[in-house]
Amino acid sequence: MAKFATYYFQYIHGFGPHEWEDRQRHLAALFDGDRNVVFGEGTPTEEQMAEGMPYKRVFEHRVYHLRNYPDIIVMQIANSIDVPMEKNFEHKVVKNEPLLFVIIDNREGVRTVAIQNRREAFSAPKRVADILAEKINKVLYYQHCYSLKILPEYYPEDLFKAWEEQQRNANALRFPSSYEMADDEIMRKVEELKTEGKEFFDDRLIPSILAMATEAKKAKYKGKYTVMPEDKKTALYVDKTTVYMRNLLTLARATGEPVEIVTKGGTTFRCFVESDGDNTDKIVHSQFDDRLLEMLFKGKRPDGERAEREDIDKAETKIMEMLNGMKHVSEDVEAEENAA
Template identity: 50%
Template sequence: MSRFAQYYAKYKHDAGCYDWEQRQQHLGALFDKDESIEFYLGEGTDRKVYKHKVYHLKSAPGITVMRFANDIDIPVERDFEPAMAKDEPSCFVIIDNRDHLRTVAIQKRKKAFSNTHKVAKIMSFVIDQQLFKDHCYGFEILPDYYPVDLFKVWEQQQAHAQQMRFGTPEMEKDEILRKVEALKAKNRDYFDDSIMGALLDVLYAQKQAKYKGHYTVMPEDKKTALYVDKSSVYMRNLLTLADALDEPVELITNDGGTFRCFIDNDEGNTDKIVSHEFNENFLDMLFKTKKKDGSNIEHEDRLKAEEEVIGLMNSMKHEVTDEEEDQAA
């Protein structure tokens, strides 16, 4: 399994745009073939080219899967003398260019790039230049960060929420109880300390016994979503405790997405990019003819791989209407 960071594409309107309404077609044309665009940074002797290969999903042509490679010099020893060898480790990039969708998923693979921002920067730079040159508007790829407000995210993910994970407290029990008491004055609609003492006893016993330092809540029926519930005494006490500790709570969805959020906190984002788990073997199938065991990759295998990719991109949709984008330009 690999982790894929969630980014989104943003078109930048310019006064000279004469075919702004065709921006998604223009972007798609840049990935029509491997050689349709060249990714690079620098000029002259400092110019470095990043090779890439593209695959367009047959079942969803608006989704492009890309292998994005980075030439790296590796020190080796040949005939007892220091030397350099070339390596071209790659990461996967998936661009969802279906109607009104702007999603870009970048694989976190440090062997190829130290972070996903580097890949986004290279792609943004080249695509921006090309689109401005040909069509007089700009382009950039930006990260999607985990939101801060837990309840807002919980409501947005209402049909998909499966688990909520709370951290165990590090501070002393008396200090926590003082913080909980101070929250009464804020009149939170979820405030409840009726079982706080017993809850802390359990959490401290868990910590003292050196069990895993998280407390997970999930519905009894796995097929049922973890709906927003401020009426449950149990949940209200957990939320009150998390608020008192000022620690993030993790909301986990049924597609593996994790949202790390604070409760009623408006201090900006956590500076953490939303990420998703995905089996990169499905992406390998789109570019290779044989599996790791040496057997052939059949047509049915690729259809299954495409289905999984579509599922991943549907779980991280960044959707924008023409009206919204025109207004934001």
């Protein structure tokens, strides 16, 4: 499984942009094919300029548009690393081009960018985001006089604050059901929290919940505790009073695991129960099987067999499920910037 960091596009409405309303179409045009845009860094040498290379180092990339959802773009981007080695008593330099995946959700009003966190290729997802933004900005500003940023999506600091903001649209909460911490370590943390005297800390059900989590882990089951209102048409309002909710909140706070708020529209917000110095400002990550992404480009299943249309459809559906869970809708800067 691979980790994907959640980023998003933010378009900046400059002075007198051309066709601002078509900005997502302009972005799509850049990724219409593998050669529509070139990513790289550094000033090219005279020899490279003669060969038509716009950068000293070019990061090759390939794109794939989902068949069923063409506004979803999957991209492979490769680094270009010189690796010194010795062979037959001679020093040589060979090229190594480790790659990672970037998924762009360019559906109407959506701005999500998922960047694989793979240190073998790039030191951090932010480096990839900067490479993409630098080139895309040059093209968009030159052609249409507006720009964009690629920004990280952070965990909100406080579940209750986010829940209060979203409670009219909140449809469910999802709590983690497996934990990295040992049970005795969790219970010690719970005892510490109880001394703070906050009304929602309660541990009466936690031993039973942990026992269930242990058995699930033994049986290799993975899931989440989903809390929904009994009447599906009712919003899930903030609840700090019921024994069930108080125990789930306490356990999530003790383990430092995020809670997911799911809205009626399918958007998911990931939040920590309370602000914590160790947990704030962390970029949201999602887990995904990168072998399914490789299948889109290679045309072969993870087992090496030829990928049939049914295999591709299943992979695309899983990609959509991940993107719907990290969906970032428009947060463009619509007001014109002050030129003064």
